[in-house]
Amino acid sequence: MAVVFVRPRIPKLARDPWAIQFDGEGRLKHLLTIEGLGPEWVTRIMDTAESFLSVTGRDVKKVPLLRGRTVVNLFFESSTRTRTTFELAAKRLSADVLNLNISTSAASKGESLLDTLRNIEAMQADMFVVRHDQSGAAHFIARHVEPHVSVLNAGDGWHAHPTQALLDVFTIRKMKGDFTGLRVAIVGDILHSRVARSQIHALNTLNTGEVRVIAPRTLLPAQVERLGVRVFHDMREGLKDVDVIIMLRLQRERMEGALLPSEDEFFRLYGLTPEKLAWAKPDAIVMHPGPANRGVEIDSEVADGPQSVILQQVSNGIAVRMAVMSLCMGGREE
Amino acid sequence: MNQTPYFAQGMDIDHLKPPEGCRPGVDCQRWTVRGARVIDPASGLDAVTDVFIDKAGIVGVGQAPEGFQADNVLDAAGLWLIPGVIDSWARLREPGLEHKATVESEARAATASGVTTVCMPPDTDPVIDTPAVVRLIKRRAQLAGGARVMSIGALTQGLAGKLLAEMEDLKEAGCVAMTNTLKPVETLAVMRRALEYAATFGILVIVQAQDRSLAHKGCAHEGAVASRLGLPGIPVAAETAAMAQILALVEETGARVHFVNLSSASGVRMLERAIQDGLPVSGGVSAHQLFLTEMDTDAFDPNTHVIPPLRTLRDRDALREAVASGVISVIHSDHQPHEGDAKAAPFPEAAPGISALETLLPLVLRLVDEDVLPLHQALDRLTRSPAALLGLKAGGIAPGLRADLCLFAPEASWTLDIATMRSRGRNTPFHGWDFNGQITHTWVAGRLVYRRDGQP
Numbered sequence: 001m002a003v004v005f006v007r008p009r010i011p012k013l014a015r016d017p018w019a020i021q022f023d024g025e026g027r028l029k030h031l032l033t034i035e036g037l038g039p040e041w042v043t044r045i046m047d048t049a050e051s052f053l054s055v056t057g058r059d060v061k062k063v064p065l066l067r068g069r070t071v072v073n074l075f076f077e078s079s080t081r082t083r084t085t086f087e088l089a090a091k092r093l094s095a096d097v098l099n100l101n102i103s104t105s106a107a108s109k110g111e112s113l114l115d116t117l118r119n120i121e122a123m124q125a126d127m128f129v130v131r132h133d134q135s136g137a138a139h140f141i142a143r144h145v146e147p148h149v150s151v152l153n154a155g156d157g158w159h160a161h162p163t164q165a166l167l168d169v170f171t172i173r174k175m176k177g178d179f180t181g182l183r184v185a186i187v188g189d190i191l192h193s194r195v196a197r198s199q200i201h202a203l204n205t206l207n208t209g210e211v212r213v214i215a216p217r218t219l220l221p222a223q224v225e226r227l228g229v230r231v232f233h234d235m236r237e238g239l240k241d242v243d244v245i246i247m248l249r250l251q252r253e254r255m256e257g258a259l260l261p262s263e264d265e266f267f268r269l270y271g272l273t274p275e276k277l278a279w280a281k282p283d284a285i286v287m288h289p290g291p292a293n294r295g296v297e298i299d300s301e302v303a304d305g306p307q308s309v310i311l312q313q314v315s316n317g318i319a320v321r322m323a324v325m326s327l328c329m330g331g332r333e334e
Numbered sequence: 335m336n337q338t339p340y341f342a343q344g345m346d347i348d349h350l351k352p353p354e355g356c357r358p359g360v361d362c363q364r365w366t367v368r369g370a371r372v373i374d375p376a377s378g379l380d381a382v383t384d385v386f387i388d389k390a391g392i393v394g395v396g397q398a399p400e401g402f403q404a405d406n407v408l409d410a411a412g413l414w415l416i417p418g419v420i421d422s423w424a425r426l427r428e429p430g431l432e433h434k435a436t437v438e439s440e441a442r443a444a445t446a447s448g449v450t451t452v453c454m455p456p457d458t459d460p461v462i463d464t465p466a467v468v469r470l471i472k473r474r475a476q477l478a479g480g481a482r483v484m485s486i487g488a489l490t491q492g493l494a495g496k497l498l499a500e501m502e503d504l505k506e507a508g509c510v511a512m513t514n515t516l517k518p519v520e521t522l523a524v525m526r527r528a529l530e531y532a533a534t535f536g537i538l539v540i541v542q543a544q545d546r547s548l549a550h551k552g553c554a555h556e557g558a559v560a561s562r563l564g565l566p567g568i569p570v571a572a573e574t575a576a577m578a579q580i581l582a583l584v585e586e587t588g589a590r591v592h593f594v595n596l597s598s599a600s601g602v603r604m605l606e607r608a609i610q611d612g613l614p615v616s617g618g619v620s621a622h623q624l625f626l627t628e629m630d631t632d633a634f635d636p637n638t639h640v641i642p643p644l645r646t647l648r649d650r651d652a653l654r655e656a657v658a659s660g661v662i663s664v665i666h667s668d669h670q671p672h673e674g675d676a677k678a679a680p681f682p683e684a685a686p687g688i689s690a691l692e693t694l695l696p697l698v699l700r701l702v703d704e705d706v707l708p709l710h711q712a713l714d715r716l717t718r719s720p721a722a723l724l725g726l727k728a729g730g731i732a733p734g735l736r737a738d739l740c741l742f743a744p745e746a747s748w749t750l751d752i753a754t755m756r757s758r759g760r761n762t763p764f765h766g767w768d769f770n771g772q773i774t775h776t777w778v779a780g781r782l783v784y785r786r787d788g789q790p
Contacts, residue, residue, distance in 0.1 A: 112675060134679075
């Protein structure tokens, strides 16, 4: 018996996971991850941030771009520093700001994340700045908000912290100019770091000459080289000829997970001291997303030293967040 | 022949007979299925012929028994008659999780998708660790009147991993195997005793191999995609380390073990070696593991959150090869229907599992389309092979076997739409996939339990 088999259409397996960040006309709607932005958008955000830097230096530090708009800081994981910079950025754009700290323990008492979201949406919010301890939370929220609401990822689990990465590349651009000839080393707990992931994507998006990670294998994600980095386990080798050193914060819990024997050993091997800094290029800059554990990943002498740009990062952070907020909510660039 | 309707006999469930003891013309009828392409992987039969059904069983293939008179004659020219699918690992959520699904909803969804027997793991509430729960489930399935539902009993009391469950009682009550699901057995010593005890009574033990500490809080394959998405990973070693322990105990005890839900190329290699060494082990894989990979997790789609996780393309291809070579002898659904809320959460917090009953047969037939294995072998992994594994008198088309049969229209193509799914759970990553062929009729023990709309 002859049976004719109609060959099935092959299902679309590879979806564009980042398409959600843009609206129908290709404008930035949400900022969830650096991936998918491309060099044009990363550059545009940095250029916009540049224009806001002058605002930060003025006596009256406000522009009316987002007047009448409401920005809700939705923090499911506490972080005063990050929340403050977002709050300040929104206020300098003349937006109304609402801060909501929702402890996940309270959220687990019956009210689901979606319930929380619906309730706040009912308050006519225009933007959610979201921080959550689960990877993918910002995507989840972006998929479920009303069409007029923008979502800005302020850190989700180990996944992404795009504004931090943008302010870091912005700072590097101000200090070093072009990225193509740069060597950048990211040192420490890459495995649990949303900051590192976003930095790697941002640096690669801008065609950075070489992105390195330096850490023991317990603090590196599986197949980390596929993120587009060169892997080093030794600081002397890893810091050789490096233009930018980014130190990551080490959480104390890492000892309990048997990822490290002790802070002392970590500091001895990977802590950035003046001696180790000397292995990098003489004009290398030192960065840290903060808050730094002095004596664990970085020596105070380095953190406060002439090569450190840690404080510039903080002030640049406000301008970058202003840029992202205004672009996502359709504000003008200049 | 039992003359009272089987559902009207009060609570004395042990005396319930049908569907087996059906009354001709009332509970079940005599059927002649005429002119279908009859495909039976067990006997190698593949011919256009007639099949005769009476008293819940198949009474003739090609030739009617003497004096046979059909109540119904169905002209099935152009259709395939295949043995009903035996799904050896599917959660129906009842008792205890009826907000996700019920025996009735899922047993009905099963028959519409060609599944005539469903074996349910014991992680219900209460756990299937006493004959009473087995009987409750059996009764619910009989009332539902869809697919046959078989229980897989708990290996340890309450699945707590400490004390042995009453395995022999459970077997007597109808459990086809014992398992501790993903719940940990406290020590290897307890596992060893459990295997020894099961071996004493010839009980099959089903193991989902995943080391708890290695899996930890992981929710995705530990690899490039999880690394990029920042999802806590589950290494392949979580599977292989657990398998190695069990294999050592199998060698010691001689217990029959079936590894369910294999996910990795390394796991397949271990299984292959163990089979070559002559150990009484076998393996099963869920249909979705033969199609999806870590790449499908890319957009944080909570419907791709499954345990074991979707691994690499290389793993998927190794699983496919193993299915084709027979190292993996059984394909099951790993059906886990969920209510919408269970999936409405960020990826790591979304409940794992796929509502997979309705895609089991379609996906396996798709393997044939993709030239992974020939039709007979593909059907074998769903029918003869699980029947042999679980000791069921079904899974074939031959006189004397139970009439668990399906008619299949090979040229009807359709698209899976979550809006028209029959299962209570709508959590599938296969929404929008196109499939070839559709079930038109399903018989369970000689009773026509499903007929597609518009079919004679």
